[in-house]
Structure formats: structure tokens, C-alpha cells
Amino acid sequence: MKEEVNSVTEETKEWYQGEVCNRYSGDLKGLLSLFKESGVTEKAGIRQVGEREGSVQSLGVCPLYGAFDVVMQIRDARTVIHGPIGCCHLQLGFHIRMVYGSSRPPDRTFPIAACSNMQENDIIMGGREKLQEAIITVDKELKPKLIMVLGSCAPAIIGDYIPDIIKEIEKRVSASILWLNVQGFSGRAPYTGFQDAYSILIDEVVEPPKEKLFDRVNILGEKSTEAGGEVNLEVMKRYLEAFGIKILTRFVRSTTVEQIKGMARARLNLIRCNEPGWFPAQRLKEKFGMDYLEYDFPFGFAETDRWLRGLGDLLGQKRLAEQIISEEQRRFKERSAEVKQRLEGKRVMITGNGGRATSMLKLCTELGMEICQLVYWGPIHDRPLLELKEYLEETGNNIDLQVSLDFYEQEALVKALKPNLFLGDPAHTHLCLDKGVSVDNIHQAPQVGYPGAINLAERWISAIERPVYDGWLYKGVPLHSSQKYVNQCLKDAAFCGRHRR
Amino acid sequence: MEQGCARSVIINPLKSCALVGALYGLVGIKGGLVLINGPTGCEYMSVGNLDFQDCRGYGEAKVACTDVGEMEAIYGGEENLRSCLIEARKVYQPRFIAVVNACIISIIGDDVEAVINELSLDIPVFYVDIGGFIGGMLDGYHAAADVLVEKVMKPQERTISRSVNLLGFMAGSYNWTNDLREIKQILRRQGVRVNAVITAGSTLREIQQAPAAELNVVVYDEFGTYIAQKMEKAFGIPYVGHDLYSPIGLASTSQWLSCITQQLRMDGQRKIEREEKKVKEQVLPKISSFGQVRLFRGLNTAIFADASMALSLTRFLVKSLGVRPVLIGLKSVGPNTDALLDSLLEEENLDPLILKTPDILDTKRALQEIRPEIILGSTFEKLIAFEMEPPIQTFVHISYPVWDYTIVADLPFLGYKGVATLVQEVLNARTSVLRISAIPYGRQWDLSRFEK
Numbered sequence: 005m006k007e008e009v010n011s012v013t014e015e016t017k018e019w020y021q022g023e024v025c026n027r028y029s030g031d032l033k034g035l036l037s038l039f040k041e042s043g044v045t046e047k048a049g050i051r052q053v054g055e056r057e058g059s060v061q062s063l064g065v066c067p068l069y070g071a072f073d074v075v076m077q078i079r080d081a082r083t084v085i086h087g088p089i090g091c092c093h094l095q096l097g098f099h100i101r102m103v104y105g106s107s108r109p110p111d112r113t114f115p116i117a118a119c120s121n122m123q124e125n126d127i128i129m130g131g132r133e134k135l136q137e138a139i140i141t142v143d144k145e146l147k148p149k150l151i152m153v154l155g156s157c158a159p160a161i162i163g164d165y166i167p168d169i170i171k172e173i174e175k176r177v178s179a180s181i182l183w184l185n186v187q188g189f190s191g192r193a194p195y196t197g198f199q200d201a202y203s204i205l206i207d208e209v210v211e212p213p214k215e216k217l218f219d220r221v222n223i224l225g226e227k228s229t230e231a232g233g234e235v236n237l238e239v240m241k242r243y244l245e246a247f248g249i250k251i252l253t254r255f256v257r258s259t260t261v262e263q264i265k266g267m268a269r270a271r272l273n274l275i276r277c278n279e280p281g282w283f284p285a286q287r288l289k290e291k292f293g294m295d296y297l298e299y300d301f302p303f304g305f306a307e308t309d310r311w312l313r314g315l316g317d318l319l320g321q322k323r324l325a326e327q328i329i330s331e332e333q334r335r336f337k338e339r340s341a342e343v344k345q346r347l348e349g350k351r352v353m354i355t356g357n358g359g360r361a362t363s364m365l366k367l368c369t370e371l372g373m374e375i376c377q378l379v380y381w382g383p384i385h386d387r388p389l390l391e392l393k394e395y396l397e398e399t400g401n402n403i404d405l406q407v408s409l410d411f412y413e414q415e416a417l418v419k420a421l422k423p424n425l426f427l428g429d430p431a432h433t434h435l436c437l438d439k440g441v442s443v444d445n446i447h448q449a450p451q452v453g454y455p456g457a458i459n460l461a462e463r464w465i466s467a468i469e470r471p472v473y474d475g476w477l478y479k480g481v482p483l484h485s486s487q488k489y490v491n492q493c494l495k496d497a498a499f500c501g502r503h504r505r
Numbered sequence: 506m507e508q509g510c511a512r513s514v515i516i517n518p519l520k521s522c523a524l525v526g527a528l529y530g531l532v533g534i535k536g537g538l539v540l541i542n543g544p545t546g547c548e549y550m551s552v553g554n555l556d557f558q559d560c561r562g563y564g565e566a567k568v569a570c571t572d573v574g575e576m577e578a579i580y581g582g583e584e585n586l587r588s589c590l591i592e593a594r595k596v597y598q599p600r601f602i603a604v605v606n607a608c609i610i611s612i613i614g615d616d617v618e619a620v621i622n623e624l625s626l627d628i629p630v631f632y633v634d635i636g637g638f639i640g641g642m643l644d645g646y647h648a649a650a651d652v653l654v655e656k657v658m659k660p661q662e663r664t665i666s667r668s669v670n671l672l673g674f675m676a677g678s679y680n681w682t683n684d685l686r687e688i689k690q691i692l693r694r695q696g697v698r699v700n701a702v703i704t705a706g707s708t709l710r711e712i713q714q715a716p717a718a719e720l721n722v723v724v725y726d727e728f729g730t731y732i733a734q735k736m737e738k739a740f741g742i743p744y745v746g747h748d749l750y751s752p753i754g755l756a757s758t759s760q761w762l763s764c765i766t767q768q769l770r771m772d773g774q775r776k777i778e779r780e781e782k783k784v785k786e787q788v789l790p791k792i793s794s795f796g797q798v799r800l801f802r803g804l805n806t807a808i809f810a811d812a813s814m815a816l817s818l819t820r821f822l823v824k825s826l827g828v829r830p831v832l833i834g835l836k837s838v839g840p841n842t843d844a845l846l847d848s849l850l851e852e853e854n855l856d857p858l859i860l861k862t863p864d865i866l867d868t869k870r871a872l873q874e875i876r877p878e879i880i881l882g883s884t885f886e887k888l889i890a891f892e893m894e895p896p897i898q899t900f901v902h903i904s905y906p907v908w909d910y911t912i913v914a915d916l917p918f919l920g921y922k923g924v925a926t927l928v929q930e931v932l933n934a935r936t937s938v939l940r941i942s943a944i945p946y947g948r949q950w951d952l953s954r955f956e957k
Contacts, residue, residue, distance in 0.1 A: 118516045157608050158612065
């Protein structure tokens with residue numbers, strides 16, 4: 005079965021599939037010219053960037069977080085982390101701050117997770133008894149329907165074989181037990197953790213459908229850290245209602261084991277965010293033949309139109325989709341004209357991961373802003389490459405971009421470019437604040453649809469026109485790296501491109 | 506050892522692992538860089554926890570990570586560490602680098618020391634051989650202190666008279682910067698010079714010269730006593746404070762202070778009385794006006810903190826405000842905790858439920874059973890109390906971890922200034938809830954007590 009799928013992808017492989025750009029500094033044409041089959045040959049503007057000995061700045065959580073995050077969102081499931089207490093304490097800390105504190109759905113209760121408390125002795129002798137007791141206690145005390153055992157670095161290295169450990173006590177536990185090895189050293193992103201957790205849920209929990217519900221869809225890949233996630237969903241629900249469609253299961257935000265079991269009955273899967281959502285969509289298609297819409301929830305006007313058209317195509321309601329689009333355009337015509345007028349020509353620097361940054365690039369271009377730099381935090385591959393090529397073809401805008409720029413190189417860029425607006429992660433706030441540059445956080449969840457685009461634009465106008473940070477600056481605000489390092493970055497041949505001021 | 510070494514299951518551990526303890530032990534030293542030799546998650550998560558509660562100011566230590574991955578797990582991470590040390594030196598230009606191992610490097614057994622020696626950078630580089638699994642935060646903190654005492658401190662030729670080292674401050678403790686400032690100020694007013702603060706708030710140079718102090722003063726028993734014993738052994742410096750209540754509240758602060766001045770052969774009594782009078786003048790009218798003090802009398806109180814803080818705070822609340830402690834959660838315990846606890850219970854004739862190194866389940870059960878009227882603790886206790894039925898909403902933040910309250914103003918809990926802060930916090934927690942809820946103003950009495 006797997007081989008068959010692979011051979012199909014081989015035949016239909018596009019130029020961008022499987023391609024990766026690890027580190028790059030230059031303009032867009034230069035980047036695309038690195039990929040022979042992209043059709044772009046112009047080799048303008050590739051600049052050499054300084055080689056680094058080794059990276060010491062990480063902006064990433066670990067795979068354990070990805071899996072932990074997925075399970076914590078299922079209301080009647082509980083996590084048991086097999087590892088030292090720190091793994092559990094730190095994950096909870098992050099979860100309480102980022103999810104429970106700022107973006108939890110109204111029905112979420114205080115996060116509870118257990119830990120097998122591995123210590124030096126268990127590293128030598130193995131953590132079998134401790135894990136077994138942890139599972140039994142969680143079952144007895146918290147009475148979940150599902151217990152997910154997550155193995156951290158320590159058991160992975162010493163070779164604790166979790167399924168064997170579980171097997172011995174399975175009959176004494178009333179919850180069903182699943183397990184995953186999600187050791188932190190397997191990656192620097194939550195991505196693989198998301199994937200592993202989704203795939204085990206799909207394989208072990210989702211049941212083959214006995215009936216099809218033609219007016220229901222599932223939502224995949226909602227991030228738990230999405231502040232305002234419920235409002236975003238409300239916007240999308242209105243679009244779905246216009247097509248006469250309701251939501252069956254949110255996989256996995258605010259859901260239950262029972263809802264996950266029955267999710268294959270839905271007609272379609274819709275993806276909220278590509279990073280966590282793309283994989284389960286493909287898996288559900290392979291396993292149950294469920295269709296999915298390949299675009300994630302749209303940011304900006306043009307992306308919204310594309311999304312609505314895509315959904316119309318899948319539902320066989322093209323004309324209805326066009327109607328909804330023209331209705332939205334009519335509703336927001338005046339307000340979008342107003343925000344465009346106020347943002348026109350404002351210089352923006354966009355930073356982010358693949359999909360998100362590219363979406364923001366399109367929205368900022370739509371709003372008439374000048375893109376003075378596009379920065380990808382890490383390597384870019386596949387889809388963003390395609391989208392960048394489409395962007396170049398549509399707009400002819402040969403922007404400057406950087407791939408895998410570290411935190412302090414970004415600091416140097418901000419210092420040199422002094423954009424009107426910086427779009428990035430909350431962690432960037434102090435990086436910009438100290439330079440008197442306005443900043444907005446687009447990392448977790450920009451607002452979707454037409455109303456979302458207007459809302460973002462209005463926030464940016466406010467940030468640019470009322471730069472509160474300016475009032476806090478004083479002479480000699482220190483840098484976050486060292487002056488010597490920033491100077492070195494700035495000296496680097498044309499590091500900041502033609503936009504340097 | 507903290508956090509119940511023998512336990513097989515901990516539900517919501519209230520404290521983190523040894524790695525985080527070592528990190529917090531070192532990150533308070535000014536101008537340095539702590540390099541976590543492990544996967545990125547260890548760094549990202551622990552720094553997030555730290556910065557949410559205790560955002561580091563400009564010029565304070567940075568934290569970086571070697572981002573250990575599968576390749577390093579298989580082939581060893583020594584080469585990776587070498588290049589990361591060079592890069593860290595270049596990017597941050599720190600005054601020193603402290604390498605802390607995560608679980609994985611400890612298990613695979615990289616020779617970190619050899620990498621550091623071979624590289625011989627032009628700044629001091631030292632390393633704490635610890636992994637998360639070694640124990641709790643306290644164990645990690647002590648491991649970091651070991652390195653400071655053995656590798657950093659240098660024997661000094663002369664002793665600076667009337668100078669002390671403060672032991673037991675840890676970056677990441679709730680409100681530590683304000684507490685430290687206040688303690689330094691009250692000592693300065695007594696004419697006592699603070700030579701170094703271990704492990705947070707000093708520069709590496711100051712820590713190097715710590716053995717020049719005349720006396721070591723333990724502020725928090727569970728963190729500081731260990732270091733005091735080590736320094737006594739290595740440099741022969743005497744220590745005090747380990748068997749006293751931490752300087753919280755009027756009586757404990759004055760006792761702590763007079764113990765130091767006596768040891769230094771100074772007469773501080775008149776100055777102490779002056780300090781006390783100043784605070785009394787400030788606080789007394791506030792608690793006596795319109796019978797504010799009746800809001801505290803017999804108030805069923807739960808306190809969750811590290812032992813030295815919890816016991817000292819309980820003493821203050823009982824002695825000076827008349828509350829009734831019904832539940833005390835000791836999140837970590839030190840060598841003198843039991844003796845202090847016994848003397849507190851006897852001295853004040855108290856009979857609260859005592860939890861030692863509880864997890865969230867123990868805490869939740871105790872809170873449900875006892876239902877205190879006010880809780881002093883961390884974000885964990887606050888959130889479970891808010892979700893109880895009916896919720897307990899009268900709450901004051903006093904201990905790690907606090908992720909839902911940001912400190913901006915310079916209000917300490919320790920020392921004389923801390924008296925005013927504590928009264929203000931407890932009083933307002935009580936009155937703000939009374940004013941918005943349906944609970945009648947003034948305490949109701951419980952008839953069921955007479956039916957037993």
C-alpha cells in the first residue's frame with residue numbers, strides 16, 4: 005500500500021517537491037534560480053552570508069511538546085510523561101502560559117499531566133515499575149478514557165521499551181492506553197510530535213465510518229496556542245454556513261475521544277494551519293478516502309477568495325462560492341479601501357515560518373505596503389517555494405529575502421532597515437522595541453477571512469501611527485547580542501540589500 | 506531531597522528538574538552566558554518559565570543552547586559543543602560561559618571537561634555535570650553551587666571586616682530582585698557590607714572574591730545552608746542564619762539582623778528599633794482604621810512555598826495579623842526545616858495540616874478538604890482553587906512558579922519594607938473579593954463546630 009502511494013508521488017512530482025533551501029540571502033529571483041526546474045534563470049542578487057560555526061540560538065520547542073499539546077486538548081484524555089519531572093513541569097508551564105492563560109477555549113479546565121519521575125536509579129535499572137505505577141494511579145485518580153504515554157529523552161536513550169511495560173498492566177487499567185516515543189533530541193520543532201500524535205490517534209482511535217454525513221466537515225490543525233482561535237473559527241463558520249455546512253469534529257481542539265472516533269463520517273477535512281494540519285489530512289485521505297481542501301484558513305482578501313473558490317469546487321457549488329465572494333467584497337469595500345490608503349507605502353519587515361510568512365507577504369502586498377525584507381526563521385521547502393514563485397509571477401515584485409537568519413542577525417537587520425512595522429513572534433518584541441520599531445505578533449494566529457484582514461490592517465495602522473515604544477527609549481539602550489557582532493553583520497557584503505537606510 | 510524521591514508518580518510536578526535548578530543557580534550571575542548542552546526544548550521551555558516570572562533586565566546573563574539532535578545522540582556531542590562554544594563567545598561576548606548538561610548528554614557520557622580544556626577560550630568556562638534526572642531543582646542548584654565554590658572562588662589573602670556574603674538567592678525565585686535589594690539596604694544601614702550574593706545578583710568577580718567576607722549569612726535554609734557548609738569547609742568562613750526564620754515580618758527580620766550584628770561584634774539594637782518603629786508607624790494606621798485588622802483575625806489561611814519562606818511567613822501572619830494557618834505546603838525542605846517547624850507549631854500553638862513536597866493532587870485534595878479562606882502560593886494553587894466548586898478566589902502570589910502576574914514595581918517581601926508589602930497584598934486580596942462577591946463583609950461563624 006505504502007509503495008503504491010510513493011510511486012504515485014514520484015510520477016507527479018513537481019519542481020518544488022522535496023526541495024529545501026537551508027540558508028540564503030538575496031532577492032527572490034536569485035532564490036528561485038537555485039532550483040533549476042523552477043523556470044527562473046536570472047541569477048541576480050545572491051549574496052554570500054557569513055558562515056557560522058554552530059548555532060546557539062534556538063527558537064524551538066521539542067517534539068515532546070507537539071505530542072503533549074495534542075493530547076492536552078482532548079478533554080477526556082490524560083498524558084503520562086515517562087521521564088524526569090522537568091519534562092512534565094516545563095511542558096505544563098508552557099501550556100499554562102500559552103494555552104490556558106491566553107487562548108483556551110471556554111470549556112478548557114486546568115491542565116493536569118502525570119510524570120513517572122525518572123531518577124538516577126531508573127536511568128541505570130530502567131523505569132518499568134515507575135511508569136506502570138504512574139499509569140495505574142492516573143487511571144484510578146483521574147479516570148480518563150484514554151491515557152497517552154509519552155517517552156522523553158532519558159527512556160529513549162536507555163532503551164526502555166514502553167509497549168512491553170504497558171502490556172503487563174493493560175488489563176488492570178480501564179482506560180485505553182496509547183504510547184509514543186517523542187524524545188526531544190529528535191527535532192527542534194513541535195512538528196514531528198504533532199505528526200506522531202495525530203497519526204496514532206487516526207490509526208488507533210478513529211473508526212471506519214458506517215455512514216457519511218454530507219453536510220459535516222472536520223477542522224484539522226488548529227493550534228492550541230492560537231489566541232482568539234474561537235473568534236477565527238466563528239469567521240470560518242459563517243462561510244461554512246453560507247455553503248450549508250456544519251462542523252463535526254475539531255481535531256483536536258476542545259474535543260473528546262468519542263468525537264474523534266466518529267470523525268471519519270464527515271464529508272471533508274478543512275485545514276486550519278498547514279504545519280500541524282497537512283499531515284493528518286493526508287493520513288485521513290489515505291485511510292478513509294476523505295477529501296481535504298489543500299489551502300489552510302486564509303489570511304488576507306485574495307487568499308480568502310481562493311479558499312472560498314477551492315471549497316466551492318470541492319462541494320460542487322462554484323456559483324455559490326462566487327456569490328459569497330462578491331458579497332464579502334461588497335461588504336468590506338469601503339473599509340478595505342480606507343486601510344489600504346493608510347498603509348500604502350509603509351515599509352514592513354516580515355519574519356516567520358514558511359507558510360505564515362508567505363501569507364503575510366501576500367497580504368502586505370495587497371495592502372500596498374513596501375516589503376523591505378522577508379525573513380524565514382528556518383529552512384523553507386515545498387509549498388512556500390511554489391507560493392513564492394506564484395507571487396513573483398503575479399506581482400513581479402522581486403523582494404529581498406533571507407532564509408535561516410538567526411535572532412541576532414535579525415536584530416542587526418532591524419537596526420539597519422528601521423522599518424515602519426515589524427511582523428514576527430512575541431519573542432521579537434524586545435528586539436524591535438529597543439530600536440523604536442513598531443511590532444505586531446503574527447506568529448500564533450493572524451485573523452482569518454475578510455474581517456480578519458481588516459482587523460490586522462487596523463492593528464498595523466495603530467502600531468505605525470502610535471508607536472508607543474518611542475516614548476520609552478533612552479540613549480544607550482543595550483543590544484541583545486553584542487555591538488561587535490552586529491557591526492560584523494552590518495559590514496557583511498550588502499547584507500541588508502538595497503533597502504538599507 | 507525534594508519532590509519525593511521515592512515516588513513513582515507525580516501529577517503536575519510543582520517544581521522542575523535538576524537541569525533547571527542548575528540553570529537558575531547560574532543565570533543570576535551578571536554578564537555571563539549559560540549554555541545548555543542538550544536539545545532545544547530544554548532551553549526554550551526553561552527560559553520561557555524563567556522570563557515569564559522574572560524577566561531578566563539588560564546586562565543580565567543570557568541563555569543559549571547547543572541544540573543536541575539525533576546525530577549527537579549517536580556519535581557524541583563533543584564536536585557540536587566545541588563549535589557552539591566558539592559561536593557563543595563570538596555572538597554574545599559574555600564575561601564567562603557556564604555549560605550545563607541535559608539528560609541526554611549525561612547519559613551518553615560526553616567528556617565535556619576535555620572539550621572545554623582543549624578549546625581554552627579567553628574567558629572562564631566552567632561546567633556543571635548534571636542531567637535533569639539527577640533530582641529536583643534543589644539538587645541542580647546545589648550542583649551549580651558546588652562548581653562556584655570549588656572552581657570559581659579563590660582563597661583571599663585578607664578578610665574584609667564587617668562584610669558578609671548572602672547565601673541562597675536564586676534567579677527565578679518569585680520577586681528575588683526586590684527582596685535582594687531590600688536585604689542589601691537594611692544591612693547597609695546597619696553598617697554591614699555585602700561582599701557577594703550567592704548565587705544570584707553578583708558578578709563572577711565578586712563570587713571569586715567571596716571568601717574575603719567575614720561571615721556567611723544564610724537567607725533561605727534549603728538553598729543556602731548547603732553552600733555555607735561547603736564554604737566553611739573550603740575557606741573556614743563561619744555562617745549564621747541557617748537555623749533562624751528567614752527575614753520575613755518584623756520579629757523574624759529583627760532577630761535575623763541582630764544575629765548578624767552580634768556575630769560581627771557590632772551593636773545594632775538601636776538601629777533595629779528605629780527601623781521597626783518606622784514600619785510600625787507606616788502600617789499600624791492602615792490596619793487599625795475601620796477595624797481592618799478584624800479581616801485577618803482567625804482567617805483560615807493556606808500557605809504554599811519553599812520551607813524557609815513558608816514557615817517565616819506563617820509566623821508573621823500569625824503573630825502580627827492573627828490569621829489561623831490551616832494548611833502549609835512545603836514545596837522544598839532544607840536541613841533545618843523540621844526543627845523550625847516544630848518550634849513554630851509549639852511557640853504559636855498551631856495545628857495546621859502540613860504537606861511536604863506535595864504534587865497537584867495532594868494539594869487539590871487538601872484544599873478541598875480544608876477549604877481555606879485565603880491562599881498564599883503559586884499559579885498552580887491559584888488555578889486549582891479558582892476551579893473548585895465554589896471557587897476560592899482570595900489569593901496572593903508569593904512563590905515559584907508565577908506565570909500570571911508580572912512584577913514591575915520594586916516591592917519586596919523580605920525585610921522591613923516587605924512587612925508593608927505583605928500586609929497590603931493580604932489585606933487587598935481579602936477586601937477585593939469581599940467587595941465583588943456575595944460573601945458578607947466580616948467573618949461568619951461556623952455553628953457546626955459546636956455540634957461535634
